[in-house]
Amino acid sequence: MTIRSFIGAAGAALAIATAMPAAAHDPGGVVTPHFEKAIPNIPGKTLTALIVDYPPGGTSAPHRHADSSFIFAYVLSGEIESKVNDGPTQTYRAGESWYEPPAANHLISRNASKTKSAKLLAVFVADTDEKELTTNIE
Structure with a gap:
């Protein structure tokens, strides 16, 4: 095997290995930070x-929100299915x-x-020192 064919085979194997996990799961949502500011009249x-x-059919993994975070969610476009705690x-x-x-x-966000x-x-309105606003539920 020449070095050129070895590198080509290794590159193909790497491409297949990295593509397979993505193909095995639903596409997720892309999260983009938009704004962050300390609230001056609510210290901390x-x-x-x-x-x-969310792309068509996109979903987020079940996750837990930070203990201090109150969240307001607003649909800008399309339709979102959501299930929070024991609610419908x-x-x-x-x-x-x-x-x-x-x-x-x-539990459901898609x-x-x-x-x-x-x-x-x-x-989100959360404690300023809160490091993770969401963590996946295993």
Whole structure:
């Protein structure tokens, strides 16, 4: 085997190995930080806004929100299915919103459509020293 064919085979194996885990899971949402600012009249609290872009059929892993975080969620476009704690699974459309209490378990968060993208604004009010606003539930 020549060095050229060895490098080519190794590159192909690496490409296949890295593509397989992505193909085995649903595509996730892309989270983009949008705004973060300490709240001046509430010492120790910070307001953080994130944009979550879901591709068609996109989903987020079940996750838990920080113990100090109160969340307001607003659908910017498309439709989002959501289930928080023991509540029902609900579908929210563009212009609709909901809230999540501190330490909530967000068990379902996904694009309701398999053909159209969806976008969500998530606004957190949390302790300024809170390091992780979300952690995946195993």
